[in-house]
Amino acid sequence: METTSVIGTKNKKGQVYTDPRVMMNEAPRTPSFFTGSEVIKEAVRRASVDVMIAYPITPQSEAAALIGELFAEGYIGDYFRGESEFAVMSECAGAAFGGARVFTTTAGPGTMRAMENFPMWAGARLPIQCIVTCRGINSPLSIQPDTIEISYLMQTGMLVWHAETAQDFYDWIMKGYMVSEEPDVHLPLALCCDGFFVTHTKDVVNLTPADMCLPPYDPYRSPVPCMDMECPPVRMMRDPFVMKSNYISYATHASWQQEVWAAIERSRKHTIAWMDGLIETENADADVLIVSSGTAVSQGREAIRLLADEGIRVGLVKIKTLRPWPGEEIREATKNAKYIIVPEFNVVGWMAREIKASIPNSDRVIAGPHVCGGMTMPPEIIVEQIKHALGIRSAALAGRGS
Amino acid sequence: MSKERIKIAPEFFDIMPPEYQDLVTRATYGNESRGWKDIGTSKELIEEHSLCAGCPESMAFRYILASLPNPEDTVMVGSTGCTSLVFPHVAVHNIHSLFGNQNAVASGLKRALTVRFPGRIKDVVVLAGDGATVDIGLDMTLQAWFRQEKFTTICFDNELYANTGGQESGLMQKGFVAKMAPVGKTFEKVRLPEIARESGCHYVVNCTVSKPSLVEKVIKNAVYVAREIGPTYLQLYTPCILEIGKNSMEGLQEMRDSEKPTERFAYKEYISEPAKQLLAEIAAKEKERKAAAKQLTSQEA
Numbered sequence A: 001m002e003t004t005s006v007i008g009t010k011n012k013k014g015q016v017y018t019d020p021r022v023m024m025n026e027a028p029r030t031p032s033f034f035t036g037s038e039v040i041k042e043a044v045r046r047a048s049v050d051v052m053i054a055y056p057i058t059p060q061s062e063a064a065a066l067i068g069e070l071f072a073e074g075y076i077g078d079y080f081r082g083e084s085e086f087a088v089m090s091e092c093a094g095a096a097f098g099g100a101r102v103f104t105t106t107a108g109p110g111t112m113r114a115m116e117n118f119p120m121w122a123g124a125r126l127p128i129q130c131i132v133t134c135r136g137i138n139s140p141l142s143i144q145p146d147t148i149e150i151s152y153l154m155q156t157g158m159l160v161w162h163a164e165t166a167q168d169f170y171d172w173i174m175k176g177y178m179v180s181e182e183p184d185v186h187l188p189l190a191l192c193c194d195g196f197f198v199t200h201t202k203d204v205v206n207l208t209p210a211d212m213c214l215p216p217y218d219p220y221r222s223p224v225p226c227m228d229m230e231c232p233p234v235r236m237m238r239d240p241f242v243m244k245s246n247y248i249s250y251a252t253h254a255s256w257q258q259e260v261w262a263a264i265e266r267s268r269k270h271t272i273a274w275m276d277g278l279i280e281t282e283n284a285d286a287d288v289l290i291v292s293s294g295t296a297v298s299q300g301r302e303a304i305r306l307l308a309d310e311g312i313r314v315g316l317v318k319i320k321t322l323r324p325w326p327g328e329e330i331r332e333a334t335k336n337a338k339y340i341i342v343p344e345f346n347v348v349g350w351m352a353r354e355i356k357a358s359i360p361n362s363d364r365v366i367a368g369p370h371v372c373g374g375m376t377m378p379p380e381i382i383v384e385q386i387k388h389a390l391g392i393r394s395a396a397l398a399g400r401g402s
Numbered sequence B: 001m002s003k004e005r006i007k008i009a010p011e012f013f014d015i016m017p018p019e020y021q022d023l024v025t026r027a028t029y030g031n032e033s034r035g036w037k038d039i040g041t042s043k044e045l046i047e048e049h050s051l052c053a054g055c056p057e058s059m060a061f062r063y064i065l066a067s068l069p070n071p072e073d074t075v076m077v078g079s080t081g082c083t084s085l086v087f088p089h090v091a092v093h094n095i096h097s098l099f100g101n102q103n104a105v106a107s108g109l110k111r112a113l114t115v116r117f118p119g120r121i122k123d124v125v126v127l128a129g130d131g132a133t134v135d136i137g138l139d140m141t142l143q144a145w146f147r148q149e150k151f152t153t154i155c156f157d158n159e160l161y162a163n164t165g166g167q168e169s170g171l172m173q174k175g176f177v178a179k180m181a182p183v184g185k186t187f188e189k190v191r192l193p194e195i196a197r198e199s200g201c202h203y204v205v206n207c208t209v210s211k212p213s214l215v216e217k218v219i220k221n222a223v224y225v226a227r228e229i230g231p232t233y234l235q236l237y238t239p240c241i242l243e244i245g246k247n248s249m250e251g252l253q254e255m256r257d258s259e260k261p262t263e264r265f266a267y268k269e270y271i272s273e274p275a276k277q278l279l280a281e282i283a284a285k286e287k288e289r290k291a292a293a294k295q296l297t298s299q300e301a
């Protein structure tokens, strides 16, 4: 990697630019008890971020404000509060066009307000990292966790990852930059987590040393020119393609979209190397598998424990990346499963739909349990769903009358 | 710097497109006294344009690009509209991303360039239509000014949404009958120059592009003030001859008619105190530079 030229030198805060593989995989880790928001701050402290742009919305406001403290301490080049999420994401775009490593955070209605920017980021090949701490987007107003916004992000051409725990979050913020800044990827990353469950709870997270940081972003390792007038201002095209209603115009637009989606696919190899695969499995040979992402996976783990106490063996597939979609991996992991249980924190069941579209005999997929609007997902309702599938009677958890 | 960054390796010179060869040999990057008078004798930074024949936006583009004081370190930000069809032909880096977000993009861009190139000049200039500046993008236009972002905002005011076929815009005159204003626009032309002043712009000019020397002056002032002090705003009348029913030859006259003292594009400027001081210093230095150059030539003679 070109960027290794600065490895071993110090930044103005005295942190040593460290080979990312050494920093993430070999450097000693210190267990620390932090909220998810504090973990975001600690990751950004070590990520050599040039520009962060913030806007308040629960449940990411705390993280966004904590990063402001990092700026005040001199860890970030520039930081300010934008005027709306739409503007913030455009401000992020401007900073990334100008060659900065850019970080931002949003949630729920903020994600939706900003939406026009996301396919633009992807098409412009801007490797911005946007933390999405998912919350409801419905009316009446809700601030509670709900993952429906992820289903919109999945169609934008961004990389979309879904963290389960604060530890995932910590590691993936830094690994996320490493993947999305690869010249053959060079795409924005929506790094999602379930709001509150991850952002506002405390957990033990193993941190890398605070005096080590990622090498800075090199904007010239990019498939498109950086807009800083440091390289020739090429004339971009003979005629703007929007002017043309002809085959060349259509072909250009079509092939660029295909290229963006191909770049998502090319991110696989880097992501697999950094994250040890796009999925993680436990007891994948069991007849019943719980397959999901985010904190639905954590609740699945609890359900598996409860069922084990009753002698029922259930396996787990944790999906880490939604874009790229690990279709092949899921097909392989679920090939012997008779029942595929997909618990989700949203009303539409987008995860179950994606899984159904990727595997043979999709009637094995049981789309549920679903909770939404901020409801928690007690492991018992997953247990109940599984027992129901297996034809085992269980006491109703909440009577609907019989 | 001069043309250092665009130089072509000698081995490849002959296979480069002729317009690029021209840029390297005959453009005025790095020439401190560049200006509108170079048009016709040097390579312009606009290759060609796909605007309607005679569209005053094309004149405005040529004058502005000839007048930028520091094109070799200037990045422009555009928006969707007729202007976005010209930018792909422009030989300074420029960004088009969405409709109306130009001042937000420029805010992020300027800050990134400041972080990345401390101690170096990197000018940012926004150029967008009136719909982009005043309607869909008004929030971001004003907020960039409130925040005192150090870049220039230029609005090509053609008093309507040209690119989508002539719909009503906030800068359209009251009473004008247009698409989406079927009984005539019911409210006054938005007073953006005044709003710009109140919003914190340090240099504001409202004029037409009928006189290239004037365009050169206001562009240079706006860029210098934005570089050193804070936001600047130029509202330039570039009539959409297509939508107001004029012929290709009539754009200039339309601008002359609208800049008469009682008309809406009569020259109007506002300059803040710090900006006045800066412009006076620059003028004094310029005078000195010219005097020194004159002395040098007379000595040589």
Ligand SMILES: Cc1ncc(C[n+]2csc(CCOP(=O)(O)OP(=O)(O)O)c2C)c(N)n1
Pocket: B080, B081, B082, B083, B099, B128, B129, B130, B131, B132, B133, B156, B158, B160, B161, B162, B163, B164, B169
């Ligand atoms: C979000 C969004 N809304 C609407 C449009 C359609 N649109 C494209 S250009 C334009 C009008 C541009 O008007 P103006 O900014 O005045 O520029 P002009 O074409 O007049 O130079 C509109 C409405 C768009 N591209 N994006």
Ligand code: SF4
Pocket: B050, B051, B052, B055, B056, B057, B082, B158, B162, B163, B239, B240, B241, B242, B243
């Ligand atoms: S539509 Fe109007 S503004 Fe656009 S290029 Fe034609 S004359 Fe100019």
Ligand SMILES: [Mg+2]
Pocket: B129, B130, B131, B156, B157, B158, B159, B160, B161, B162, B169
């Ligand atoms: Mg217009």
